[in-house]
Amino acid sequence: MxxxxxxxxxxxxxxxxxxxxxxxxxxxxxxxxxxxxxxxxxxxxxxxxxxxxxxxxxxxxxxxxxxxxxxxxxxxxxxxxxxxxxxxxxxxxxxxxxxxxxxxxxxxxxxxxxxxxxxxxxxxxxxxxxxxxxxxxxxxxxxxxxxxxxxxxxxxxxxxxxxxxxxxxxxxxxxxxxxxxxxxxxxxxxxxxxxxxxxxxxxxxxxxxxxxxxxxASPAPAGKPLRVGLIQSNIVAYDRQRQEKGTHAVVREILDTHFAMSYDAVVRQRADAVLWPETAYPTTFGHPKSEAGADFDREILAIVNAAGVPFVFGTYDRDSAGEYNAAAFVQPGAGLTGFYRKTHLFPLTEYVPAWLDGPRLRRALPWTGDWRPGNGARVFPLRLADGREIAVLPLICLDDVDPALAIDGARLGAQAILTMSNDSWFSASPLGAEMHQVAAAFRSIETRLPQFRATTNGYSAVIDASGGVLAGTRMGERTLVIADVPVRVPPRTLMVIWGDWVGLAAGAFLALLAACSVLPSWRPRAAHAPAAVGVMPGPVDVAVLSPAARMAAGLLRAFARGGLLWMCVALLLDEALRTNTLAQMRMFSAFFLAPEAAAWCVLFLFSAKLSLADGKLVLARDARRLEIALADIATVRCWRLPLPCPGISVRLAGGQRYALALTDPGALAAHLAGAGGPAVQQRTHSLAVMQAYAQAALAMRRSRLDHPVAKFVLLPLALAIPAFHLHQQISYGGPFGEYYSFGLKAYLTAFALWWAAWAIGVVLSGALLRSAIESATLLAAWLRPARAVDIRQRLERGGHLALFLGLPAWLLLTIFRA
The missing domain is CATH 1.10.1760 (Arp2/3 complex 21 kDa subunit ARPC3)
Known part of the structure; x- marks a missing residue:
């Protein structure tokens, strides 16, 4: 108990x-x-x-x-x-x-x-x-x-x-x-x-x-800033006021307040445009339900014409299917130019699912609306008085909590977000309104688009591309918000390129994990037992590096690996580079092939065979031979930084030092100690991590899929053929259009460029997967050394799936979308 x-x-x-x-x-x-x-x-x-x-x-x-x-x-x-x-x-x-x-x-x-x-x-x-x-x-x-x-x-x-x-x-x-x-x-x-x-x-x-x-990061150059006046009228509880004052009086008060505040924004604050919040005009605009409604519509048009700047405001739209919570775009001289219809309606207040709707529910919840949802993101041109045209993405209330809408708007060319909301139901709980604004601010961070956010009674704000509030309001106050925001071509963030990808990737990871656990052929084999420590079974390939040679090879290899990762980032962010195969080839050669080849040359020049015999460590290359008595070795240390590859440092009693680069430094250190040499002078956990990491790599049976020909020749070829075929169909009207138009040389050159582009793409994808696999294996060797082999096996299988199935699936999805 x-x-x-x-x-x-x-x-x-x-x-x-x-x-x-x-x-x-x-x-x-x-x-x-x-x-x-x-x-x-x-x-x-x-x-x-x-x-x-x-x-x-x-x-x-x-x-x-x-x-x-x-x-x-x-x-x-x-x-x-x-x-x-x-x-x-x-x-x-x-x-x-x-x-x-x-x-x-x-x-x-x-x-x-x-x-x-x-x-x-x-x-x-x-x-x-x-x-x-x-x-x-x-x-x-x-x-x-x-x-x-x-x-x-x-x-x-x-x-x-x-x-x-x-x-x-x-x-x-x-x-x-x-x-x-x-x-x-x-x-x-x-x-x-x-x-x-x-x-x-x-x-x-x-x-x-x-x-x-x-x-x-240096932002793209910006032109004249955009200055929008946000109207927060602090007029709430429309339904209660209608019962007390009548519909006409309430609409009259709302419009008079917004007209007066808009005058201040345009005449005194020199705003380029005016933004009213959601449902600020609480009836249908452009489709009046009465003569009084038509008079209100004409009055709004007259105000916009007199102001000389565009107005965007929350209202209602309707068609034969029903009514919509909408945002109206009104230009001076041109009148109504379009509506954005709210995409995400609030359940049980703005709409009821069809399966739940009925007379009983309507009697129990008389406040429930019957609006229709819009059909997704739309981008509208905001034509300013000085001749500029700014593409803007309107979002209404719950629309701003959906990353997909903001991402779609960014892909459509939006340069700013206009958010309208009626958060008056948060009046007694301002924390809800604050959390709503935070959610909206993340749309600016994800897309790097500035945002103008107008609400009925708070919080309204001008938000920059980093998510920061340049100017804002408190809850429950009547005020005008205005700030200058630079408008520029936003960078293509990974969220804009890939969409809201983390949830999908997480689901795929869980499915892969479940498959590994359920399918018998995917269950990991038992880890190989470590070899007995004693006499080494045969000579080991090593590179005997001087400090300068190790530094040179390490820097070259780090530069090559980093160059691949840098190219991945550059291709994701630079759309022009993604379509320039020759530039990709030049970068690939300069940032990867050249430094990798140079590092390999350094290791080759210092290569040797290492063996243990008769109490001696023997290093041999061609006719040259160096014998070191194990009794003369003072210390042995494993490299903390495995560059240009894993290795150990051997220091003799006389002070001489030898840096030995090899595949499994932990095994060599164990053999040295078992043959009578000194034990590794390093923390036990560090040695265990290196041994577990090396054993996890050595325990992997090389698959045919890992052969360079399969990975970097055949796979790019399989991807290049359908992509090149589609290119020929679109650009030349047939699979051999370029051949018929410009000859065999041009046709084969074009195909070679496509093949090269896909080969580079496969190498870069492989580099990302390899960095993830090696990092995860190293982390497993650090935290769970006994399970490093099992984890490595699962990761390798997942890498094969991602490369040989994921890339073709992505290509097919791209083709179908096109």
């Missing part, structure tokens, strides 16, 4: 500790740093769960704590809006917490199973993947996830342009896993606990490093 009580106390205490940190984290400010530790107490309770049922119970309790800590305001606002009381609204929200935050349940389920089958590293990765995949399938109310809490950190939030808030969430979850693992190992000493803690520290360090690079 005592043990049960202690376990219950620890569980409740861990969940309450995490819930308390979530409450602080959700309120922003300096509490953003808690994002890297806030789930650690709860994770410790999951680790202590003896059964899957216990883990799911603790996940359910954490979903309650998380919902109460971060979203109690939503239950309160819902209860007040629906007129059944704030307390009832909060109670209903907590009752539905597992449905409201399902990622906790899925996370605990996947993590528990993976942890027991595959160990802590894959357990942490699978749990993080399950979290973001669940949120991709069932987004939160405001698209909310852990990554949103990093918004107060200008430096760390910049990583959202790579993987969105889902990518930030993955790093936060892995950091929390590292902290939880460190807490679990603290009894074993600080050295043992420091390893997972150091792994956890990688998340903020990576984000900070990327943020520094992103913020220091």
């Amino acid at each position: 005592t043990l049960l009580n202690n376990a219950t106390v620890r569980t409740v205490g861990g969940i309450l500790a995490s819930g308390a940190m979530v409450a602080l984290y959700a309120r922003g400010g300096a509490a953003w740093a808690l994002g890297f530790v806030l789930l650690a107490p709860w994770l410790r309770t999951l680790d202590a769960s003896p059964t899957l049922a216990a883990a799911l119970l603790r996940a359910w309790l954490m979903s309650l704590a998380y919902t109460a800590a971060a979203f109690a305001w939503f239950g309160s606002a819902l209860g007040i809006y629906a007129q059944f009381g704030a307390a009832t609204g909060v109670a209903l929200l907590l009752l539905a917490a597992p449905l409201f935050q399902p990622q906790f349940i899925v996370f605990a389920l996947v993590r528990h199973i993976t942890l027991r089958r595959h160990g802590a590293v894959l357990g942490a990765l699978a749990g993080a993947a399950a979290w973001v995949a669940t949120q991709a399938a069932a987004p939160g109310l405001l698209g909310d996830t852990l990554g949103h809490g990093l918004y107060p950190s200008r430096l760390l939030r910049q990583g959202a342009d790579v993987g969105g808030t889902a990518g930030l969430t993955v790093l936060l979850l892995l950091a929390n896993e590292g902290v939880a693992a460190a807490l679990a190992r603290r009894a074993d000493g600080w050295r043992v606990a420091a390893r997972p803690l150091a792994a956890a520290a990688l998340a903020p360090l990576l984000l900070a490093g990327y943020g520094l690079v992103a913020l220091s």
